[in-house]
Amino acid sequence: MTEREIRASFVNCSKGEAGRLRLPAAFADVPWAELDFLGWRDPGAPDRGYLVVPRADRPVGVALRASQNINRSFTKTTLCSLCLTGHPGSDVSLLAARRAGAAGRQGDSVGAYMCADLACPLYLRGRKQSRLVVRYREGLPLAERVARMRGNLDAFLEKVLDGAR
Incomplete structure (x- = not known):
């Protein structure tokens, strides 16, 4: 995806906000073949994160905010x-997205606990490791774990998009 496509994909923020957001530092080196979605946190604003998910008709981008008042145990x-990657509590964040459309403009949002660095596809493929001392191994094949993640992600996106319907 190009920078222009990514900025145009955002459904829960204004065009101005999407135009000002910071793309990942190594955007030119993104391993697209290994990603089911592009997720990143803004290094200049640590409470902000972004997801861009390729879908059948067009990519869908969602701006996220990290909760400030949650103390997670190490x-x-x-x-x-x-x-469903296990992490020390500090490596999972409650991330909230304004709903798209009128509901979001009225302050309605949805949230989910997600990998704090939004690198789920890399954890599933073993390209990145959790900082857990004891790692849990799952018996499902990679394709099934990816399908489950996509289902969970689609369910989250449907909640965000439901505000625009």
């Missing part, structure tokens, strides 16, 4: 609700 394991 000693407990927390699961990402998208990819």
Whole structure:
């Protein structure tokens, strides 16, 4: 995807906001073949994150905000609700997205606990490792884990898009 396509994909922020958002630092080196979606956190605004998901008709981009008031334990394991990767509690964040359309303009939002770095596809493929001392191995084949993640992601996106319907 091009920078222009990514900026045009955002459904829950203004065109101006989408035009000002910072793309990932290594955007030119994004491993597109290994990604089911592009997710990143804004290094200049640590409470902001972004997801861009290729869909059948067009890519869908969602701006996210990290919750500020959650103290997560370093000693407990927390699961990402998208990819189900186990992380120390500090590596999973509650990320909220304004709903698209009128509902979002009125302040309605949806949230989910996600990998704090939004690198779910890389965790599933073993290209990135959780910082857990004891890692859990899942018996499902990669294709099924990816399909499950996509289903979880699609369910989250449907909640965001429901505000525009």
